[in-house]
Amino acid sequence: MARQQALGDRLPGQGHHAEARGEAFVRFTPILARRFALAFVACIAATLPAMPSLAAAKIQRLVSPGGIEAWFVQDATVPLIAMEYAFGGGASQDPEGKPGVGNMVADLLDEGSGDLDSKTFHERLDRRAIELSFSSSRDSFRGSLRMLKDNRDEAFELLRMALTAPHFDGADVERIRAQVLSGLRRETSNPNSLANRKFLEAAFAGHPYGRPANGTLESVPAIQVADLKDYVRRVLATDTLKVAVVGDVDAATLGKLLDQTFGGLPMKGDLVPVADVEASRPPQRFFIPLDVPQTVVTFGGPGYRRDDPKFMAGYVVNHILGGGGLSSRLYREVREKRGLAYSVSEYLLWMNHSALFVGNTGTRADRAGETIEAINEEVRRIAEDGPSQQELDEAKSYLKGSQMLALDTSSKLASALLQYQIDRLGIDYIERRNSIVDAVTLEDARQAAKRLWSLGLNTVVVGRPPQAAAQPAAATPPAAN
Template identity: 50%
Template sequence: MSALSSGFAAMHPSARNLAAGLIAMTALVSLAPTSPAQSQTTRIQKVVSPGGIEAWLVHDTTLPLVAMEIAFVGGGAQDPAGKPGVASLAASLLDEGAGDLDARAFQDAMAEKAIEVHFDASRDMVGGSLRTLSENVEPAFELMRLAVTAPRFDDEAVERIRQGQLANLRRRANDPSTQASLAWSARAFPNHPYGRPLSGTLESVPAITRGDLAGFAKRTLARDNLKIAVVGDITPEALGPALDKMFGALPAKAELTPVPDVVPQGLGAVEVKTLDVPQTSMVFGGIGLKRNDPDFIPAFVLNHMLGGSAFSSRLFREVREKRGLAYSVYSHLAPLDHAGLILGGTATKNERAGETVDLIRAEYMKLLTDGPSEEELADAKSYLIGSFALRFDSSAKVASQLLQIQIDDLGIDYIDRRNELVAAVSLDDIKRVAGRFRENPALLFSLVGKPEGLAAAGATPANGAASGNSGG
C-alpha cells in the first residue's frame, strides 16, 4: 500500500468521505468538459458582508467543521530596516492574549472548545488560520476578532515568545540548509527587504519593543489588504454578519511602506560559508517570473521537468540516480510580490560540491537550450493535472487554496480553468518561456559546509563563517 493510500485508509470514515468527494470533484473538472452541474466553482460563493468585507466560501456540511484562512498583505517586507523580525514576532503574539484575555486565558478559551487559532508571517503577508467544530463557531470567531483587532502584546508574552525566537535562531546557526538560504537572500537582495532575515537576528530581536509590535499590527492589519477563505459547515447568511463582527473594527486602510520591485543580484557567483559539517548544503536561484505573468503556467511546467518532480525531473535523474551526488534535489518557482524567482537546493558530500554545482548549471542550460521532448512534456502535464486533486483533500487545504487564488488574483473560476491551462501548454510555449529564461540564465549559488572542487565554479567566500547572526 502506498503512503498516500495508507494515510487515506487511516482517516476517520467521515473524513474519508469528504476527501474522496473533493478528489472526485476535482477529477471531474480535470477529466471531463466543464458543465454547470460539474463545476467546482458552483460551490465557491463570494460572500460580501453588510459592511462590505468579502470572503470566499465553500459551504460543506459533510463534517461539522469550519476552517478559515486569512491573509493581510504586508509581512516581513514591512519590518524596519534596522529591526528584522518584527513581523514574525508580532504574528506569533496575536494569539498570546487579546482584549480582556491574557495569554493563559486566551489559550484556555481555545482548549476548552477545541479551537485552533494560529498566525505567522511570510515575506509578503501575515497569515492566520482558524479551525473549529461548527457548534463552537461563535466563540472561535470571537477569538479571531480579539486577536486581530485587540492584541495585547503583554510583557510576559512578548518575552516568552522572544526567547523562543532567539532559541530558534541559535539552533539554526548550525543548520547548514537554513544558513545557505539566508546567505542566498542576503547576497541576492542587498539593501532590500527581501534580503533581511524574516525571523530577525540575535542582535535585532532583543531590540524589538512592544511599541514596534503594536505599531506593526496597527499599520498592517486592515480591511483593504485582507483576504478571507472559509470552508465548512456555515451558511453564507451566517458568514456575512460574522465577517463584520470579526473584522469590521479594523482600520479601513493599511499604512504599508512601499516595497520596490527587484531582481536578484550576484548571478553567476558561488558564495561559500564555512561550517564544519560532513555535507555541503546549497541553495541556488535566478530570475524567474511573477505569478501574474502570462507565461507563468508554461514556466511552471518547465520547472517541473527541471526539478519540480521528486522522481522524474532532470535534476533528480542526473544528480541522484546517475551519479549518487545527493539524496534529494529540487527546484521551484518562487513568485514573490516584488520579485519573480526560480529557486532550488540540495546537499552533497563536501568533496563532490563542485561537481554538483557544475552539473546543476549544465542541466539548467541544457533544458533551456534544447528543450524537452514531446514525451517528457506529456508526462509532466499528466502528472501536474493528475496530482492537482491532492491539494483539496481536506477542508483546511481547500481554504488555503482559495486564499492563495485570491492573493494571486486568479479569479474565482481558477480551479476549473487550471488543468485546462496546464493541458494547453505546447512545446512552442515551452520554447518561448525557455527563451525568456535564457536572457538571464545565470544562477547564484550559496554553499554552507566545507565544499571542495569549486575553483572552476568561480566560488567566492561569504562574509565569514556561517554564524548565528541571522535567522530564517
C-alpha cells in the same frame, strides 16, 4: 505560537511545488497540549465519510452586510470549518533596521487578548480543539482558523479578540523574544538556514526581500512593544483583507461572523510602499564554511512573476527540470545516475514585487563540486535544447491530474482559494486552470527554459571545504564571503 511562513527562513525542501502556495512556507509549532486536541479533531474527521472533490464544489463570492468579502465553499460533508485570511504587508513592512517585527506580532497575537491572559486564552483554544495561528510572509500577514462546527462562535470570537485587543504584556513579549532568539542561535549552525539567508541577501541586496523575516540576533533584542503595536495599527486593516472559508456553515451565518470578527479593524491600513525588484542575475557563487557532515547547496535565479503571461510555461518547464520529484531531470541525473545526493529539487517562488526559481540539495563535502557541476550541466542542457514533446506531455498530464488531489480537504482548498485571491487569478481559476496548462506549447516551454536558465545559476554552498572533509570535526564559526 505562530505558524511561521516567512520566506527565506526555510527556503528549500518544503514541498513547495503546489502552485497555490505562492511564497508561503509552513513551520507550524503549536503548544503540546493543542497537538492532542487537534489530533482529536482529525480522528473525528477520519471516522466520517470521505470528502468528494472539494475543488469541484461551487465557489461563491460572499460579501458580508458590513462589506467584508470572502471566497466561500459551503460543504457539510464533515462538521468542520476552515478559514484562511491575509492582510497586505507582511515582513516587507518591518521597520528599517528591525527585521522580525511582523514575526513577533504573529507569535504574540494569541498570547492574551481582551480580558484573557495568555494561559486562559490557550486553555479556551485547547478546550474546544480550536486551531488558531498567525504568520508573517514577505508580502502578507496571514492567519488560519479551524474548528468543529459546534465551536464556531467561540472560535471566531477568540480570533476577534486576538486581532483587535492583543495584550503584548511585557512578560509574554520577553518569553517570545527569548524563543525567537533561541531559534536564531540554532540557525547559526544550521546549513539550510545559512544557505537560505545568504541566497536571499544576495538576490535582493538593499531590498526588504533581502532581510530575514524572522529577524536577526541584533534586531530582535531592539524590538519594542511600541513597534509591535505600530505594526498592528498599520497592517491589520480591512482594505487589504482577503478571506477564504470552506466548511459546514451557511452564507448568512458566515457573513455575520465575518463582520463580528473583522468589522472592528481599521478600514484602511498605512503600508510603506515596496518597490519592484529583479533578483540578482547569475552566475554568482558564495561559500560559507561550517563544520557539518553534509554540504548543503542552494541554487537559483530570477523567476516568473505570477501575473506574467508566460508564467504557466515557466511553471510547466520547471516541473520537468526539478519540480517533478522522482521524475524530474535533476533527480534522475544527480540521484539516480550519479548517486551524488539523496534528493534534489527546484521550484518557482513568486512574491508581489519579484520572483525566483530556487533549488536545493545536500551531498558529501568531497562531492559538492561534482554535484554542482552535474546540476549546472543539466541546467545548460535544458536552456539550450528545451524539453522534449514527451516530457512536456507527461508534465502537463501530471499537473492537470494532481490539481484535484491537492485540494481534497477543507483546509487545503481554503489555502488555495486565499492564494488565488492574492495572485488575482479570478474566482473561476480552478475551472480554467487545466485549459491554461494545455495551452502551453513546446515552443513556449523552450522559450521559458531559455529565459529561466540561459544565464546559469546563483549558488550558495555551506559546509566543510573539500580538503577538510576527511579531517576530524572542529568548531568552525560560520562566515560568508
